[in-house]
Amino acid sequence: xxxxxxxxxxxxxxxxxxxxxxxxxxxxxxxxxxxxxxxxxxxxxxxxxxxxxxxxxxxxxxxxxxxxxxxxxxxxxxxxxxxxxxxxxxxxxxxxxxxxxxxxxxxxxxxxxxxxxxxxxxxxxxxxxxxxxxxxxxxxxxxxxxxxxxxxxxxxxxxxxx
Amino acid sequence: xxxxxxxxxxxxxxxxxxxxxxxxxxxxxxxxxxxxxxxxxxxxxxxxxxxxxxxxxxxxxxxxxxxxxxxxxxxxxxxxxxxxxxxxxxxxxxxxxxxxxxxxxxxxxxxxxxxxxxxxxxxxxxxxxxxxxxxxxxxxxxxxxxxxxxxxxxxxxxxxxxxxxxxxxxxxxxxxxxxxxxxxxxxxxxxxxxxxxxxxxxxxxxxxxxxxxxxxxxxxxxx
Numbered sequence: 371x372x373x374x375x376x377x378x379x380x381x382x383x384x385x386x387x388x389x390x391x392x393x394x395x396x397x398x399x400x401x402x403x404x405x406x407x408x409x410x411x412x413x414x415x416x417x418x419x420x421x422x423x424x425x426x427x428x429x430x431x432x433x434x435x436x437x438x439x440x441x442x443x444x445x446x447x448x449x450x451x452x453x454x455x456x457x458x459x460x461x462x463x464x465x466x467x468x469x470x471x472x473x474x475x476x477x478x479x480x481x482x483x484x485x486x487x488x489x490x491x492x493x494x495x496x497x498x499x500x501x502x503x504x505x506x507x508x509x510x511x512x513x514x515x516x517x518x519x520x521x522x523x524x525x526x527x528x529x530x531x532x
Numbered sequence: 533x534x535x536x537x538x539x540x541x542x543x544x545x546x547x548x549x550x551x552x553x554x555x556x557x558x559x560x561x562x563x564x565x566x567x568x569x570x571x572x573x574x575x576x577x578x579x580x581x582x583x584x585x586x587x588x589x590x591x592x593x594x595x596x597x598x599x600x601x602x603x604x605x606x607x608x609x610x611x612x613x614x615x616x617x618x619x620x621x622x623x624x625x626x627x628x629x630x631x632x633x634x635x636x637x638x639x640x641x642x643x644x645x646x647x648x649x650x651x652x653x654x655x656x657x658x659x660x661x662x663x664x665x666x667x668x669x670x671x672x673x674x675x676x677x678x679x680x681x682x683x684x685x686x687x688x689x690x691x692x693x694x695x696x697x698x699x700x701x702x703x704x705x706x707x708x709x710x711x712x713x714x715x716x717x718x719x720x721x722x723x724x725x726x727x728x729x730x731x732x733x734x735x736x737x738x739x740x741x742x743x744x745x746x747x748x749x750x751x752x753x754x755x
Contacts (some may be wrong), residue, residue, distance in 0.1 A: 505587070505688035507594035507601075508695075517690040522732065 387528050388464060388480040390495055391417075394512045395474040397425025401515040405528050424456075424468075425476065467492050475499075491528075498523050577632055583660075590688045597689070597700055607695050611702040611723070618706020625707065626714045629657055639715065643676075643741070643749050646715050650708055651678050658707070659684050669738075674746050676739045678708070681731040699723040701735040708737055718742045 388409055392401035399421035404411075412420070459466040465485060469477045469492040477499070479492050502520035503509050509517060600613040630637045640646040651663035669675035683701045691698050701723035709721040719741045726736045 501587075502688055502690065505590040505594055506690050507597035507700075508690065508692050516692065519688065519690040 386482055386485050387491060388482070389478075390480075390524065390528070391421065391478040392499065392515065393421050393425050393476040393478070396512070397422050398512070400513065401520075403521075403524070405525075424478070469493065469496060471496065494527060495524065498527065576628065586684070586687070589684070593685055593700075593703070594688070596703075607698045610698060614700060614702040615706035615709065615721075618703040618708075619710045620706075621703075622707035622710025623714065625654075625658070626711045629654065642752070643717065643745070646712065646717055647676055647678070647739070649715075650711055654708075654711055655680075672740075674741045674743070676741075678737045678739065679726070679734060680704070680737070681728075681734050683733065683735045686733050686735065699725045699735055701725075701737065704735075705737050708739065712739070717745050719745065 388406050389402070389404045391399065391403075394400045399418050402417050455468075455470065457468055459468075460483065463483065464480050465483050465488065467479045467481070467488040469479075469489070471477075477492050477495050479488060479495065481488055481491070498520060499515075502523055503515050503517050504511075506517050506519065509515065596617060597610075597614065600610055600617070604610045604613055640649050647666055651666045655661065655663045663678045664681045665677070665679045667677045667679070669677060680701070683704060685700050685703050689700050691700070705721040705723040709719060712719045712721070719739050721740075722738050724736045724738060726734050728734050
């Protein structure tokens with residue numbers, strides 16, 4: 371959790387969406403992009419650890435496996451099989467929204483605390499992923515995303531709103 | 533003679549489908565309709581309601597590219613393969629297009645005529661829009677360019693850096709090549725990426741005619 375907060379500590383002006391992360395089924399980080407130059411940078415290794423930590427916690431919640439997503443779904447007071455794990459994480463400096471697809475891919479969006487309609491943003495990112503990543507014949511499933519079309523359209527969607 | 537009472541066949545409706553029939557097949561689209569008619573039983577002249585899903589096409593095209601990639605040794609080889617796939621489509625499509633034009637169909641005999649046919653009629657029939665420009669290459673007498681700002685086949689394709697030479701528009705190039713061949717204008721058509729600021733996916737189809745095409749054209753102008 372400390373790492374998550376570190377990643378998001380701000381130095382710049384208030385902007386709307388700070389960063390987008392995509393995790394594959396196994397909790398590996400397959401996409402990471404900052405939209406605010408004022409963010410503190412993490413090393414790429416730290417990002418991978420962060421993704422793994424988050425995944426574990428989320429999926430404990432949903433599928434009884436081992437860390438943030440996982441833990442949250444296990445400690446859910448209701449029946450653990452119905453919990454979808456961590457969805458929102460709020461702090462003074464940022465809010466994180468997680469959206470997990472039916473196939474287990476997770477989309478994390480970090481944004482300014484009072485940013486409304488984050489679920490719409492996450493779903494739109496999912497849509498772009500479905501279009502420009504999954505329909506790209508050169509993309510290998512579960513592997514890091516290096517798709518120029520996705521980068522371009524994601525920036526076109528997020529940047530004008532800032 | 534006994535009338536055929538098979539439930540799988542309905543009596544022939546003649547040349548044009550009746551409105552009732554049309555609405556029936558339009559609602560069920562490509563699947564089998566209530567009358568058990570498949571896409572092959574429908575009239576060839578249905579153009580209005582025959583739109584296909586862009587996503588379905590993107591997945592199909594993606595699979596085609598992946599399949600073509602398995603058996604090739606490099607970008608040029610891959611483009612050739614895609615060109616061949618397009619060629620097969622073009623051959624069939626030209627036939628269909630001319631058939632649909634019926635009596636007004638015309639066999640183009642001039643270079644400019646055939647190029648306009650491709651950039652307007654053919655392009656519109658396939659992609660529902662005309663090609664964006666049709667130009668002549670100034671330096672070479674036998675080369676022409678048709679450009680498309682955002683080719684449908686490349687809509688979701690992001691070519692990796694190590695294959696930057698590749699343009700999957702080679703498939704469309706193959707279609708164009710087949711149409712030119714079908715009109716007796718043998719030519720070589722290649723697809724090249726030529727991005728502009730507004731259109732990052734802009735593609736140019738370079739058409740290089742065989743020498744005898746130009747020879748024939750010169751004779752016609754002279755006569």
